[in-house]
Amino acid sequence: xxxxxxxxxxxxxxxxxxxxxxxxxxxxxxxxxxxxxxxxxxxxxxxxxxxxxxxxxxxxxxxxxxxxxxxxxxxxxxxxxxxxxxxxxxxxxxxxxxxxxxxxxxxxxxxxxxxxxxxxxxxxxxxxxxxxxxxxxxxxxxxxxxxxxxxxxxxxxxxxxxxxxxxxxxxxxxxxxxxxxxxxxxxxxxxxxxxxxxxxxxxxxxxxxxxxxxxxxxxxxxxxxxxxxxxxxxxxxxxxxxxxxxxx
Amino acid sequence: xxxxxxxxxxxxxxxxxxxxxxxxxxxxxxxxxxxxxxxxxxxxxxxxxxxxxxxxxxxxxxxxxxxxxxxxxxxxxxxxxxxxxxxxxxxxxxxxxxxxxxxxxxxxxxxxxxxxxxxxxxxxxxxxxxxxxxxxxxxxxxxxxxxxxxxxxxxxxxxxxxxxxxxxxxxxxxxxxxxxxxxxxxxxxxxxxxxxxxxxxxxxxxxxxxxxxxxxxxxxxxxxxxxxxxxxxxxxxxxxxxxxxxxx
DNA sequence: CGAGCGGTTGAGGCATGTCAAGAGTTGTGG
DNA sequence: CCACAACTCTTGACATGCCTCAACCGCTCG
Numbered sequence: 001x002x003x004x005x006x007x008x009x010x011x012x013x014x015x016x017x018x019x020x021x022x023x024x025x026x027x028x029x030x031x032x033x034x035x036x037x038x039x040x041x042x043x044x045x046x047x048x049x050x051x052x053x054x055x056x057x058x059x060x061x062x063x064x065x066x067x068x069x070x071x072x073x074x075x076x077x078x079x080x081x082x083x084x085x086x087x088x089x090x091x092x093x094x095x096x097x098x099x100x101x102x103x104x105x106x107x108x109x110x111x112x113x114x115x116x117x118x119x120x121x122x123x124x125x126x127x128x129x130x131x132x133x134x135x136x137x138x139x140x141x142x143x144x145x146x147x148x149x150x151x152x153x154x155x156x157x158x159x160x161x162x163x164x165x166x167x168x169x170x171x172x173x174x175x176x177x178x179x180x181x182x183x184x185x186x187x188x189x190x191x192x193x194x195x196x197x198x199x200x201x202x203x204x205x206x207x208x209x210x211x212x213x214x215x216x217x218x219x220x221x222x223x224x225x226x227x228x229x230x231x232x233x234x235x236x237x238x239x240x241x242x243x244x245x246x247x248x
Numbered sequence: 249x250x251x252x253x254x255x256x257x258x259x260x261x262x263x264x265x266x267x268x269x270x271x272x273x274x275x276x277x278x279x280x281x282x283x284x285x286x287x288x289x290x291x292x293x294x295x296x297x298x299x300x301x302x303x304x305x306x307x308x309x310x311x312x313x314x315x316x317x318x319x320x321x322x323x324x325x326x327x328x329x330x331x332x333x334x335x336x337x338x339x340x341x342x343x344x345x346x347x348x349x350x351x352x353x354x355x356x357x358x359x360x361x362x363x364x365x366x367x368x369x370x371x372x373x374x375x376x377x378x379x380x381x382x383x384x385x386x387x388x389x390x391x392x393x394x395x396x397x398x399x400x401x402x403x404x405x406x407x408x409x410x411x412x413x414x415x416x417x418x419x420x421x422x423x424x425x426x427x428x429x430x431x432x433x434x435x436x437x438x439x440x441x442x443x444x445x446x447x448x449x450x451x452x453x454x455x456x457x458x459x460x461x462x463x464x465x466x467x468x469x470x471x472x473x474x475x476x477x478x479x480x481x482x483x484x485x486x487x488x489x490x491x492x493x494x495x496x
Numbered sequence: 497c498g499a500g501c502g503g504t505t506g507a508g509g510c511a512t513g514t515c516a517a518g519a520g521t522t523g524t525g526g
Numbered sequence: 527c528c529a530c531a532a533c534t535c536t537t538g539a540c541a542t543g544c545c546t547c548a549a550c551c552g553c554t555c556g
Binding site for chain 3: 396397398433434436437440
């Protein structure tokens with residue numbers, strides 16, 4: 001592992017408050033690795049051996065059932081994923097693959113489990129991280145059950161605009177095909193919905209999003225703090241805010 | 249609080265391993281209360297003041313957005329809910345209402361947060377509980393995105409049969425209207441789907457479920473350990489297994 | 497250059513939601 | 527105790543949201 005990576009990891013909320021000695025010990029048993037794009041890192045059902053920390057690149061978490069498959073989240077630097085499976089020493093519920101060339105730190109899950117028994121601050125950090133992750137999935141489940149696809153798309157577009165600092169124009173952080181899966185719809189349906197939304201205050205040009213009437217779009221999306229934020233945990237959230245917490 | 253309740257709470261995985269002194273301290277600051285049916289206990293958006301423990305009765309967790317509303321989970325004795333919100337000292341993401349006359353223990357969330365800094369075993373228990381809750385919601389999100397409503401209903405019916413000990417006949421633990429909302433469909437659609445499933449190995453008579461051809465039903469539902477269990481956290485799971493962990 | 501892939505668009509079909517009506521059940525108050 | 531209201535559940539008719547299949551464009555990359 002490169003020494004210059006350590007400070008970045010250390011700044012993660014998960015590791016920020018633990019003692020330096022314990023942090024070093026944890027990092028000593030860990031190692032970094034670089035993966036090419038589209039590589040499967042984790043297959044759902046496998047046992048959780050390592051906590052993963054994304055340093056560079058991005059990782060898609062997806063789930064499959066029979067032939068069907070859907071994107072659950074995208075993890076961007078610098079953040080961790082599959083913490084929960086590591087803690088419970090249980091099989092992964094989701095698979096993971098790189099979306100691009102990606103550098104990842106692997107922390108053995110047994111060391112992780114031993115560590116939060118030794119370091120209270122770390123245990124508290126894990127508790128906070130897990131609680132945040134839990135709330136994130138609940139939000140996502142609420143969005144799926146309470147909003148139709150049009151409203152989900154509109155809310156996503158608005159949210160991305162806010163995350164980018166309230167700008168009226170930005171580029172989609174992921175491919176539309178993946179976004180469609182994340183939002184629980186087919187690529188065709190997303191394409192059509194984006195087209196239809198041009199009458200509702202937003203213009204789409206390739207990956208470029210231009211919000212032409214924020215109020216109008218808001219009327220449709222009816223953004224809600226208890227679904228859309230303010231926590232930073234949805235797809236693409238980490239792009240603009242370094243050190244944002246992400247799914248696990 | 250009745251003294252005879254304490255052992256039952258003490259046996260919850262959340263409190264099982266903490267020191268007796270600390271358990272007593274936590275219980276001293278808590279109190280029990282009895283609520284009539286259909287009473288709103290928690291409104292989403294409110295600040296999380298208390299961890300709730302259901303001793304008797306049952307509680308529905310639901311979410312709303314504008315006029316729309318959906319059931320997220322049902323909590324049955326003896327288990328806790330809204331742990332995550334307490335820990336993050338954040339607004340509830342879900343509302344809660346009693347389904348019947350229900351006895352509940354209220355643990356002040358500030359005491360809770362103080363306690364896991366003092367008691368490592370309790371911290372570890374909280375970590376495990378949260379990780380389990382997280383995984384439970386992920387399963388539920390997977391079911392929603394990967395299965396259609398027919399498959400969800402079939403999987404639910406099979407799962408309930410297993411939870412009841414593999415019996416071929418049992419009664420639905422909740423009203424169909426609520427079940428429909430939990431499964432992400434309308435009551436009308438659930439009614440029709442149950443009817444249609446009679447050609448697929450299950451007979452429905454009121455609240456009574458009779459599985460006539462388990463294999464056939466399994467072929468349709470294709471139950472999956474990474475969606476349907478083996479953790480006990482879905483709707484109605486607690487009914488047959490005392491001390492099962494439930495949503496938070 | 498040609499294959500492969502992402503994205504778009506159209507046509508058509510199925511799944512699911514909406515609205516409405518009626519049967520059965522439960523709970524309540526006179 | 528009965529009558530009524532309210533509610534669940536069911537069923538039918540209908541509307542529509544979303545998916546499927548297919549074709550096509552443009553781009554990228556071997």
